[in-house]
Amino acid sequence: MGEILSFWFFATLSVGCALLSLFHKNVVHSAFALMGTLVGVAGLFLLLGADFLAMTQILVYAGGILILILFGLMLTRPEPEERKLGRIWGGIGILGAGTLLFVERVGDKPWFVQAKDLASPEPTVREIGLELLRRDSWLFAFEFASIILLAALVAAAFIARRRFNREEIE
Amino acid sequence: MNQLLQEPTQDGSQRTWFGNVYSAIRSTASGMGVTLRHLFSKPVTLQYPEERPIVDDRYRGVHYLEQDLCIYCDACAKACPIDCIDMEAVRHGKELEWKTFTVDYQKCMHCELCVYPCPKDCIHLGQEITHLAEDRSDLVHELLSYTGLTEEQKVRIAEAEAKKAAKKAALAAKKATEVKEPTEAEDPAETQDAVETENPEEEQKDG
Amino acid sequence: MGIVQFLSDLLPETIPYWALVLLGAGIAFAIIIAFVSVVAIFSVWLERKVAGHIQSRLGPMYVGGWHGWAQSIADGIKLILKEDVILTDADRPLFKLAPCIVLGTALAAFVAVPFAPGVVPADINLGVFFIVAVSSLTTIGVLMAGWGSNNKWSLYGAMREAAQVASYEIPLGLSLMMPVMYFGSFSLSQASEMQAGWGGLHWYIFSDSFWIAIPSFVLFFTAALAETKRAPFDLPESESELVAGFHTEYSGIRFSFFFMEEYAAMYLMSAIGTALWFGGWNFPGLYLLEGTALFTPLAIAVFVVKSMFLVFVMMWVRWTVPRIRIDQVMALGYKYLTPIGLFLVLVASVWEYIKFSMMGV
Numbered sequence: 001m002g003e004i005l006s007f008w009f010f011a012t013l014s015v016g017c018a019l020l021s022l023f024h025k026n027v028v029h030s031a032f033a034l035m036g037t038l039v040g041v042a043g044l045f046l047l048l049g050a051d052f053l054a055m056t057q058i059l060v061y062a063g064g065i066l067i068l069i070l071f072g073l074m075l076t077r078p079e080p081e082e083r084k085l086g087r088i089w090g091g092i093g094i095l096g097a098g099t100l101l102f103v104e105r106v107g108d109k110p111w112f113v114q115a116k117d118l119a120s121p122e123p124t125v126r127e128i129g130l131e132l133l134r135r136d137s138w139l140f141a142f143e144f145a146s147i148i149l150l151a152a153l154v155a156a157a158f159i160a161r162r163r164f165n166r167e168e169i170e
Numbered sequence: 171m172n173q174l175l176q177e178p179t180q181d182g183s184q185r186t187w188f189g190n191v192y193s194a195i196r197s198t199a200s201g202m203g204v205t206l207r208h209l210f211s212k213p214v215t216l217q218y219p220e221e222r223p224i225v226d227d228r229y230r231g232v233h234y235l236e237q238d239l240c241i242y243c244d245a246c247a248k249a250c251p252i253d254c255i256d257m258e259a260v261r262h263g264k265e266l267e268w269k270t271f272t273v274d275y276q277k278c279m280h281c282e283l284c285v286y287p288c289p290k291d292c293i294h295l296g297q298e299i300t301h302l303a304e305d306r307s308d309l310v311h312e313l314l315s316y317t318g319l320t321e322e323q324k325v326r327i328a329e330a331e332a333k334k335a336a337k338k339a340a341l342a343a344k345k346a347t348e349v350k351e352p353t354e355a356e357d358p359a360e361t362q363d364a365v366e367t368e369n370p371e372e373e374q375k376d377g
Numbered sequence: 378m379g380i381v382q383f384l385s386d387l388l389p390e391t392i393p394y395w396a397l398v399l400l401g402a403g404i405a406f407a408i409i410i411a412f413v414s415v416v417a418i419f420s421v422w423l424e425r426k427v428a429g430h431i432q433s434r435l436g437p438m439y440v441g442g443w444h445g446w447a448q449s450i451a452d453g454i455k456l457i458l459k460e461d462v463i464l465t466d467a468d469r470p471l472f473k474l475a476p477c478i479v480l481g482t483a484l485a486a487f488v489a490v491p492f493a494p495g496v497v498p499a500d501i502n503l504g505v506f507f508i509v510a511v512s513s514l515t516t517i518g519v520l521m522a523g524w525g526s527n528n529k530w531s532l533y534g535a536m537r538e539a540a541q542v543a544s545y546e547i548p549l550g551l552s553l554m555m556p557v558m559y560f561g562s563f564s565l566s567q568a569s570e571m572q573a574g575w576g577g578l579h580w581y582i583f584s585d586s587f588w589i590a591i592p593s594f595v596l597f598f599t600a601a602l603a604e605t606k607r608a609p610f611d612l613p614e615s616e617s618e619l620v621a622g623f624h625t626e627y628s629g630i631r632f633s634f635f636f637m638e639e640y641a642a643m644y645l646m647s648a649i650g651t652a653l654w655f656g657g658w659n660f661p662g663l664y665l666l667e668g669t670a671l672f673t674p675l676a677i678a679v680f681v682v683k684s685m686f687l688v689f690v691m692m693w694v695r696w697t698v699p700r701i702r703i704d705q706v707m708a709l710g711y712k713y714l715t716p717i718g719l720f721l722v723l724v725a726s727v728w729e730y731i732k733f734s735m736m737g738v
Contacts, residue, residue: 001394001396002393002395002398006395026468027468028468028471028524029468031559032474032517033520039514039546051502051503052503052506055503055506055507055510058509058511058513058514059506059509059513062513062514062517063510063517063546064513066517067516067517067539067543070517070520071539074520074524074532074536081626105736115534123503123713124504125502125563127505165446187712187713188712191713191717198694198697198698201697202693202694204697205431205696205697208432208433209427209428209430209693211429211433212434213429213430213434214433214434215433215434217435224401261478314704
């Protein structure tokens with residue numbers, strides 16, 4: 001009973017805030033509604049026993065990416081172009097249908113965990129750490145992804161560097 | 171390109187990376203030592219209405235008057251550049267019956283010019299600092315400690331009156347006895363009196 | 378461990394688990410709010426007294442008699458009685474929601490803080506990570522406040538604050554890796570329990586890894602000062618003294634939410650520092666009372682006193698060091714603290730590996 005209640009709470013939070021984010025007129029309000037969505041998704045992760053993933057979702061998405069989205073929105077003034085509601089409904093329809101199809105196809109696979117199947121979730125940090133750093137596991141992918149991110153960081157810093165005039169150099 | 175590698179400030183305060191770390195730690199630690207010392211030392215605050223500051227002997231505060239020395243010469247009132255001092259008394263012979271001696275602190279600037287001309291050195295500026303008042307009339311301070319005549323003054327006035335009356339009576343009695351004397355004695359006495367009264371006048375004019 | 382366990386032992390079996398969880402959450406919420414309010418009120422008074430004595434003056438002296446202890450209560454009552462001013466042009470939903478998000482997330486992080494063995498609202502396995510994640514959500518509330526005020530200077534203050542807080546989360550997280558590596562667990566209450574040896578003095582900062590613990594604590598403390606927008610890094614706040622800050626347009630209770638959030642965050646960071654580096658509730662000789670009824674209140678008292686000492690150190694630093702400019706703040710965060718943090722992580726992991734291979738611990 002408890003799982004059902006919490007699932008419906010977090011699901012309503014996620015979907016409700018997502019709809020709010022899609023349909024609200026004010027862009028900044030939409031961005032702030034996204035925070036509700038991200039926290040709701042983190043809650044859903046928690047219900048599936050992925051505690052580390054939930055905390056990472058909050059820390060990275062809500063505490064990092066959302067802030068950057070807000071920076072981008074607040075420091076620029078996007079053109080108030082005509083919102084085409086039809087497209088939004090169309091998108092929701094396609095994605096919803098695709099999700100239902102996906103769940104129906106993979107519903108009986110062993111890796112498809114459902115919340116009610118979890119007896120008592122164990123902490124996952126150790127497992128994730130070991131998997132990411134084992135030579136025969138995901139080590140190569142992890143390091144490769146880190147290098148790609150480093151390249152992205154350096155490139156961003158270089159693109160945003162301060163440019164000097166000729167007079168200042170002399 | 172070297173510009174890109176320079177630190178923002180160029181006044182020499184930014185040195186090497188390790189030097190910066192060391193100087194940051196050291197300056198913060200020494201600063202915290204100073205503040206800790208201040209934290210445990212006695213504060214210099216004076217809790218004002220309960221504690222008053224201690225001032226010098228020569229501090230020019232609120233006036234005080236030595237009433238028994240004052241001879242009502244009005245020198246201090248005339249010396250005041252703003253006319254703050256106002257005094258009123260009635261002379262009974264040598265005695266003074268004081269009515270009022272006020273200093274108006276709405277105007278007084280504590281310049282001490284009233285203290286110097288006093289022939290009896292009876293007005294002073296003391297060490298009391300405040301002029302706290304809730305009404306303007308409270309700022310006009312009365313410096314007298316008593317008004318009217320004291321008992322001793324009344325006694326002295328009565329004695330003086332008595333002496334005067336006695337002198338008058340003695341003089342009247344003398345005149346009465348002198349009237350009975352022969353008239354020749356009167357003429358040289360009169361002319362002598364006239365000469366005597368004239369001479370002091372001449373002497374005064376010469377002097 | 379935790380309130381829900383306590384309640385399930387207390388109440389009859391028929392009550393379903395989810396009702397116990399909700400009840401436990403409600404009780405925890407009430408206790409946390411009460412505790413944080415008292416701590417905030419006391420901290421405001423303490424700050425004014427400490428600031429006064431450092432500056433050779435007295436601080437509050439009149440309200441309530443002895444050294445003005447009721448001064449902050451009087452200030453709180455004044456703030457509650459103030460008129461609630463909302464600008465005409467302000468973005469009303471955002472303006473009203475911002476203080477709630479800011480205070481709510483700051484209070485939510487108190488769930489994982491252990492006051493005594495077993496006295497923790499929820500013994501979260503990922504305690505440290507949870508606290509860092511949830512307290513990073515306050516930035517969104519600040520941005521909401523800055524944007525909702527419809528004031529350019531508020532927006533500037535909010536932007537700078539967001540940049541500063543987001544930048545200093547990196548050294549904060551890195552510095553927290555050292556005690557996590559030493560204790561082998563993210564959980565704060567487990568870390569505090571593991572510091573119970575040596576008659577109550579086996580704190581991390583006195584342990585065999587002290588030469589890692591001390592720099593990591595200094596790093597943590599500096600990053601925590603920047604995270605809570607305190608002390609030398611208080612540009613977001615100071616702008617409210619100079620030009621404007623993100624909470625300029627707020628008055629009355631809304632402002633008191635921001636104010637309380639600041640002191641709550643200060644206490645939270647101090648509590649984490651105490652639990653991980655300074656032994657939590659352990660004190661020399663306290664272990665003798667274990668099992669008696671006196672142990673838990675004393676342990677709570679020890680924990681609170683230690684955290685308040687660290688809060689006092691935060692105030693001490695505030696009145697020592699001048700304010701740092703925003704570009705210097707960014708330089709400090711990225712060029713100095715992050716490399717130091719990374720280096721310490723490397724050294725600490727090598728040291729832990731050496732200890733493991735030598736002693737099998």
